[in-house]
Amino acid sequence: MRTYGLFIAAAWLCTVATGAAAQTAGAADRAERLPPPAETPAVPSPTDEQQRPPGEETIDEAAIEAEIAAQELSGEAQVRLDAARDSVVQIQGFFEGSESSAFHGSGFAVEDGRRIVTNYHVVAQAVMYPQQYRLKYLASDGREGPLHVLAIDVRNDLAIVAADDLELPPLKLRPDIPAQGERAWSIGFPLNLGLTITEGVANGLVENRIAERIHYTGAINGGMSGGPALDRRGRVYGVNVSVVTNRQLVGFIVPAKHIPALLARAGEPLEKQFSALQLRQRVTTQVLAYESEVLEAEPSGADTQPVRGFVLPTEITPYVECSTFDERGPHVRVRVEVISCRVPSQLSVQSGVPVAGLTMQHRIVRSAGLSPLQFERQVNDVAAETPRTGQPAHVAPFACHDGLVSLDGFDARISTCVRQYRLFAELYDFSVTVVSIDDETQALVSRLSLQGVAFDSGERILKRYLGALQWKP
Amino acid sequence: MEAVMLIEQVGALGHPILRQRFSGAGAECRVGQDLDCDIVVDDEHAAAQHALLTLLEDGRVRVQDLGTHNGTRVGGKRVPADGTVIEQGEIIVGHTRLHVRTRHTPIGQERVFRREFVQKYRTPLAAGGVAACIAYAGFRQWLNAPSSLSRSLITGTLITLGVLSLWTAIWSLMTKLNKGRWEVRVHLTIASMGAAFCAWGYWVGGLVAYAAQWSVLAQVGVVVVGATAFVALYLHLREATRYGRHIALAFAGASTIVISAIAWVIAVGVDTSDVNRMDLGPDVRLETRRVVPNRDIAEYLIEVDRLQRAAGRERQKSLLNAPLADAGD
Numbered sequence: 001m002r003t004y005g006l007f008i009a010a011a012w013l014c015t016v017a018t019g020a021a022a023q024t025a026g027a028a029d030r031a032e033r034l035p036p037p038a039e040t041p042a043v044p045s046p047t048d049e050q051q052r053p054p055g056e057e058t059i060d061e062a063a064i065e066a067e068i069a070a071q072e073l074s075g076e077a078q079v080r081l082d083a084a085r086d087s088v089v090q091i092q093g094f095f096e097g098s099e100s101s102a103f104h105g106s107g108f109a110v111e112d113g114r115r116i117v118t119n120y121h122v123v124a125q126a127v128m129y130p131q132q133y134r135l136k137y138l139a140s141d142g143r144e145g146p147l148h149v150l151a152i153d154v155r156n157d158l159a160i161v162a163a164d165d166l167e168l169p170p171l172k173l174r175p176d177i178p179a180q181g182e183r184a185w186s187i188g189f190p191l192n193l194g195l196t197i198t199e200g201v202a203n204g205l206v207e208n209r210i211a212e213r214i215h216y217t218g219a220i221n222g223g224m225s226g227g228p229a230l231d232r233r234g235r236v237y238g239v240n241v242s243v244v245t246n247r248q249l250v251g252f253i254v255p256a257k258h259i260p261a262l263l264a265r266a267g268e269p270l271e272k273q274f275s276a277l278q279l280r281q282r283v284t285t286q287v288l289a290y291e292s293e294v295l296e297a298e299p300s301g302a303d304t305q306p307v308r309g310f311v312l313p314t315e316i317t318p319y320v321e322c323s324t325f326d327e328r329g330p331h332v333r334v335r336v337e338v339i340s341c342r343v344p345s346q347l348s349v350q351s352g353v354p355v356a357g358l359t360m361q362h363r364i365v366r367s368a369g370l371s372p373l374q375f376e377r378q379v380n381d382v383a384a385e386t387p388r389t390g391q392p393a394h395v396a397p398f399a400c401h402d403g404l405v406s407l408d409g410f411d412a413r414i415s416t417c418v419r420q421y422r423l424f425a426e427l428y429d430f431s432v433t434v435v436s437i438d439d440e441t442q443a444l445v446s447r448l449s450l451q452g453v454a455f456d457s458g459e460r461i462l463k464r465y466l467g468a469l470q471w472k473p
Numbered sequence: 474m475e476a477v478m479l480i481e482q483v484g485a486l487g488h489p490i491l492r493q494r495f496s497g498a499g500a501e502c503r504v505g506q507d508l509d510c511d512i513v514v515d516d517e518h519a520a521a522q523h524a525l526l527t528l529l530e531d532g533r534v535r536v537q538d539l540g541t542h543n544g545t546r547v548g549g550k551r552v553p554a555d556g557t558v559i560e561q562g563e564i565i566v567g568h569t570r571l572h573v574r575t576r577h578t579p580i581g582q583e584r585v586f587r588r589e590f591v592q593k594y595r596t597p598l599a600a601g602g603v604a605a606c607i608a609y610a611g612f613r614q615w616l617n618a619p620s621s622l623s624r625s626l627i628t629g630t631l632i633t634l635g636v637l638s639l640w641t642a643i644w645s646l647m648t649k650l651n652k653g654r655w656e657v658r659v660h661l662t663i664a665s666m667g668a669a670f671c672a673w674g675y676w677v678g679g680l681v682a683y684a685a686q687w688s689v690l691a692q693v694g695v696v697v698v699g700a701t702a703f704v705a706l707y708l709h710l711r712e713a714t715r716y717g718r719h720i721a722l723a724f725a726g727a728s729t730i731v732i733s734a735i736a737w738v739i740a741v742g743v744d745t746s747d748v749n750r751m752d753l754g755p756d757v758r759l760e761t762r763r764v765v766p767n768r769d770i771a772e773y774l775i776e777v778d779r780l781q782r783a784a785g786r787e788r789q790k791s792l793l794n795a796p797l798a799d800a801g802d
Contacts (some may be wrong), residue, residue, distance in 0.1 A: 134725060331618055348717060374618040396791040399783035401776055407768040414773060418789040419782040455781045459774060466770050 031242045080185045081197040083234050084108070087263060088227060090138040091118055091147060091161065091187045093126055101135065102451045103351070106188035106227030107161060108236065109168035110259065115266060116168075117259055118226030119241055120152050120159045124350045127152060127159075127279055128423065131270045137163055140195065148269035154286040154347055155211060157241050159226075160266040169437045171228055175257040177214060178202035183232055184216060186240050186251070188224025196224070200249065203236065210294050211346050213252040214238050219313045220251035229253040263305035281350050284426045291356040291453050295461060296318055302467055305339060310410075310436075310444050312339055312362045313468035316461065319343045320358070330381045333368040345451050353394050355427060355452020360465070363445040371407040372440040383435045389451075395429060396420050404437075409471030412436045412444070416462070421452065434469065444469075474576065476532040482512060483570040486650065487715060498530040504566050505539075511680030518543055524552075526564070532576045533558050573786060586641075591708070596659035602665025607634045609672040640664045659712055667705030668772040671698045699733035 006185050078302045087109045092101040105122030109115065116137070125453015126133040127149055135147035143166070151160040178184060186200040189195060216229060220243040229238040237252035270279060295317055303315040305322070322341040329336045338361060345357025363380050367375040398417035405414050412434045421427040430450040436443050450458050477496045484490040493512060503510040505523040520541040527535040537556035538545040546565040547554045548549055560577035566586075571714055593600060610629035619625040644660040674697035683695065706725035716724070730738055768776070 024497075161700075174802060210556075297776075303739070321547065333618060370618050372618055377616050378618070392791070392795075396788035399780050401780055401783075404767045404774050405773045405794060406769050411767055416780065417775050418784045420784045422788060425788065429780075459777065462777065463770070463774055470691050 006105055015109055020266050028391040077197050077199050080230050080234055084187055085140050087169050088187055090423055091122055092136045093133050096132055104223055105225040108228040110168045111170055111263055113167045113170040114162055116161045118159050120154055120157045122226045123149050123159050128350045130276055149264050150266035150269060153167050153262045154283055155290045156254050158258060158262050160262055172235045173259055174231055175255045177205055177255055178231055178237050182205040185230045186218055188240055190221035192223055192224045193387055212255050214255055216251040216253045217249050219249055241332055243459025251354050280424055284424050287347055287355050288454050292457055295358050296457055308364050309471060309473035311470035311472050313465055314341050331378050334378045335366045337364045357451035359449040361447050365443045365445055367441045383433055383445045395453055396422055410436050412437055426454060427452045432462060476528050477576055479574040480571040483572060495528055499529060500528040502526040514569045516567040516569045523566050530772050533560050591659055591662055595662050598662040599658045602662055602669055605669030606665050631678055637665055644709050644713050651714050656712055663705050663708045670701045690719050690793050695736045698736040699729050702732045703729040
């Protein structure tokens with residue numbers, strides 16, 4: 001049970017991390033603080049040159065059917081790759097005047113061939129630090145030139161970029177989700193190894209996934225982010241976005257249906273329209289909208305779990321995933337049961353800065369014959385184990401407040417620490433530790449961590465969390 | 474009354490190694506390497522006939538340099554060619570120091586002999602102090618609930634005794650060199666009592682801080698450590714050296730500042746805003762021994778609300794320390 005729980009936690013973690021670090025293929029400094037990310041984009045290339053404007057909101061199903069029928073059906077990866085080759089570009093980011101790339105990803109042309117779709121996380125550094133990072137494309141025929149970001153969708157991890165004189169054969173978008181088991185391909189530039197196609201199977205939408213993602217069973221690796229995911233007719237059903245590392249071929253694809261809306265928003269290059277501050281505010285607004293929707297949503301059903309007399313909040317929002325396991329205590333005569341719940345952060349405002357995440361870990365610590373003083377000591381040890389996250393470059397130091405608080409049925413000492421993001425003044429991290437007191441044989445050590453939330457929102461979640469903790473033997 | 478002068482030659486450790494008394498006006502004392510001198514010095518920086526000290530009728534002493542290259546110094550000043558007259562003081566010949574006393578030198582009142590408390594009870598005090606130290610070490614070992622308690626206790630006891638022995642030995646040796654006595658029990662009393670007071674005081678300070686829910690009180694432990702270190706060092710110095718009260722106080726004070734700074738870093742941590750706050754304060758919080766009432770959730774949330782401004786201040790500070798690379802605003 002425990003192994004399974006750990007697997008789930010690790011899997012989501014890696015997914016998130018990959019999302020966050022998508023652009024770090026060449027940047028060792030960013031790569032080292034994250035679990036090794038591997039994002040592979042695979043996008044199908046349209047086999048013909050039809051120029052269907054994908055910006056259309058209404059879908060003419062009959063027309064689509066006719067179109068599909070007209071397309072070449074092929075299960076050959078070679079056919080798919082040849083058809084898409086000219087539409088896919090490598091996107092590289094450079095730090096100031098450097099000639100070696102800081103990060104890279106993939107992108108593909110759509111619509112009239114002048115717009116290129118990629119992941120937001122591929123270009124995030126350039127959006128956040130326009131004066132430090134510049135973007136360049138590298139086309140299959142060897143052409144290269146500067147790129148501009150036209151529109152971003154942080155929630156779906158998408159971005160539209162364009163180059164001044166670049167016109168490529170566009171790929172066609174497929175707005176629906178491929179059926180489970182449908183053969184699929186992903187194209188991109190994994191690990192800077194050149195244009196690559198991988199073959200796999202689309203496995204439908206991931207359930208309980210907050211942001212819509214298609215599960216792709218096939219190889220995706222860092223650098224393929226932003227590349228097209230193709231179906232058998234060469235249409236783009238999604239954009240490679242992330243992969244679960246250290247597992248076998250579990251990749252995620254952003255459905256293509258989110259692209260048209262973003263294309264409709266794409267106009268002038270962002271850096272011409274907005275200052276860096278305004279851009280950050282736009283990003284923050286998108287994050288906060290997502291956060292209030294996901295983290296503050298009212299839970300639907302039973303949202304607590306009784307454990308040894310304590311009633312513990314589990315699903316304080318509908319998207320929480322929990323696992324229960326026992327843990328090796330700090331001492332042989334201390335037993336620890338853990339309920340670990342999390343809403344994985346699926347957004348990152350820039351490389352290595354995941355936001356809008358929630359983690360709750362309840363630990364019931366029980367004494368096996370220790371004296372009260374000895375047990376207190378062990379409980380303190382458990383309570384003091386705090387994972388350190390966040391880099392000083394991204395977040396300011398914590399400000400903390402401690403107190404003894406009467407909760408429902410028991411007293412606890414609570415320490416709340418809050419820190420602000422350096423670049424995004426509206427985003428905060430919360431770290432709350434609750435330790436029950438006065439029981440000589442059993443204690444609750446519960447921790448709530450919020451990543452990248454608005455302060456008010458954090459307070460409301462804290463209130464909901466504290467209100468739900470209960471001692472009811 | 475007959476004129477008298479007493480001349481002491483001072484050794485390297487500050488003790489008199491030779492004492493000679495001259496009486497009667499006109500008495501002379503020659504100093505130099507020559508064996509005909511009244512005070513013969515083995516000092517290669519002194520001349521054969523270096524200085525002449527003459528006792529005058531009024532009881533004072535005339536000091537004359539006998540034309541040497543290095544000269545003779547009185548009170549730090551070189552004696553002029555025609556000599557100088559002193560009532561008392563230190564004369565330096567080459568590297569040799571001579572103390573001169575005459576009838577003009579004031580004599581203090583008899584100091585009443587008083588056995589000091591520590592001296593008087595040094596045996597029970599030393600035993601008690603060592604016991605308190607071992608008790609603390611044992612308590613800390615027990616607190617960790619080790620798998621083999623006896624082994625932990627023995628380890629803790631040995632470490633405690635080892636540290637105390639080393640410390641006591643250093644001070645005793647210093648006392649022996651300076652005063653000729655070892656005074657082991659006195660130094661052991663000072664060291665063990667000081668250490669026990671630091672350890673237990675620090676722990677109790679943390680406990681009180683928790684009971685009162687006033688985190689500043691946790692820093693009282695630092696004050697306890699500092700004050701104890703100050704007193705202990707002062708007593709050690711007074712016992713082991715011939716320093717006066719002021720110098721001993723100054724030495725002890727300077728050392729205390731360093732020790733307190735170290736204690737401060739350990740107690741408060743380098744980063745007080747560290748999220749890992751549960752290990753601040755005492756290791757053990759006795760059950761329900763708290764004197765402040767609990768807050769309810771609403772009250773606590775109001776306090777948390779103030780964290781927004783505090784976090785904002787932290788951000789401002791961090792931005793001032795390390796500005797954003799590309800704020801672009």
